[in-house]
Amino acid sequence: MIDRLPPYAQLLGLTAERDGNGAPLLVMPFATDVLGRPGFLHGGAISGLMEMAAIVALHDALDSEGGGEIKPINVTVDFMRGGRDKPTRSRGIVTRLGTRVANVETTAWQDDPDKPIAAARMNYLIVRR
């Protein structure tokens, strides 16, 4: 998944890398296509980044157990700070990977991971192979 992001990830300008622990990390550059009000990121783009980070993390976890398909059930996003003119990073944390359902948490940050600009919780339905 990390090396074949879908078209929507390209629209957001996302690139994927792995951090020191091998966990996938997504980076979204500040660009016109992800702008909301002048000078700030669009909340929808921040949500899109976090949803992609969640999906990449979940596929990573699922692949280590034989793989499968995932379907989004819902997402709850909290916006905490305005996204300014700098790269935004996001990492998904799979809090529970069950047989049929997975719970994933994500945050998005710019300078300091401890000062997130947004956070999200997602539930996914899982169809294992």
Next chain:
Amino acid sequence: MTEGFQFDPERFFRSRLGHGGALGIGYRGHGVDEGVHWAELELPYDARLIGAVETGVIASGPIVALMDMATSMGVWLRANAFVAHATLDLRVDYLRPATPGRTVIGRGECYRLTRSIAFVRGQAHDGDPSDPLAHVAGTFMAPDGYPR
């Protein structure tokens, strides 16, 4: 309290730049039903929005963006003014996948407006309003307050 200028949704969406423009989101309509102001935006199907290449289904992110904007417009219509505000939170239930090839229509409304918080809800469908694909609920906050 900030008194914004009167809000014209159609004009607001003409020649829109930024993320809404990149996604292809456009104005569809607005009105009042039983005292509740609503706004409708549309998100035409586009291969650049695809989240799952195998199925051609668009990603969930563009639906969040669409509903964030539709509900935000619902607030400005209810306030009858364009007011600077920020999304506090948004919850989206994905009732079913959007059908590939179809335009997604998002309707947002503000069902309660206080001095600083707007409570919103909305639904998205792709042709049949009685068969929605997403349901949203959320809140916005205006730092300088909404006109009452």
